[in-house]
Amino acid sequence: MMPGIAGAKESSQQLEVLRERWPLAFPIKHQDVRPLAASAVGVITATMGWSTGYTRGVLFGWKMTAAYCRADFRMISPVAKAKDLATKRLAQIAAKAAKKAAVMAKPKPAAPLAAPQLGLSHWRPVAKRPAWWLTRST
Numbered sequence: 001m002m003p004g005i006a007g008a009k010e011s012s013q014q015l016e017v018l019r020e021r022w023p024l025a026f027p028i029k030h031q032d033v034r035p036l037a038a039s040a041v042g043v044i045t046a047t048m049g050w051s052t053g054y055t056r057g058v059l060f061g062w063k064m065t066a067a068y069c070r071a072d073f074r075m076i077s078p079v080a081k082a083k084d085l086a087t088k089r090l091a092q093i094a095a096k097a098a099k100k101a102a103v104m105a106k107p108k109p110a111a112p113l114a115a116p117q118l119g120l121s122h123w124r125p126v127a128k129r130p131a132w133w134l135t136r137s138t
Contacts, residue, residue, distance in 0.1 A: 007050070007057020014058045018044070030067040035075050 007014070019026040025040070027033055036059070045055045062068060 005057060007054040008060050009057075011058045011061025015062055017048075018058070018062075021047070026062065030070075033065075033067045033071040035068070035072045036063075 015026060019028065024032075025034075025036060041052060041055050041059065044050065044059070045052050048055070050058070063072075
């Protein structure tokens, strides 16, 4: 029999041994359950003298309990939400920077040319002519 399978079969008995040794890591109350650290397999293997496969089999039984799955989800959900928010914010920042770069790269339109000065500063509009002027024949 493979060590992992033996550990999974003996998980319930070995879980009691683990609870005696590490009561905070393997609590009885469901609300006290927390996800195990990534290094838990190595620490348990070294301390208990079990093989890595056997240790993984024992922990498989613990990790498949409803309490552990809920605890794992409770701990991962805020991290996942924060990661999603951070990803969205970074996308917003990148979009804003790209928009600003596009505006900066767009050539500005040339300023309209000023009307040339013709030297007619002394010119004045003609006074309104009398009505008889229109009827005058030449």
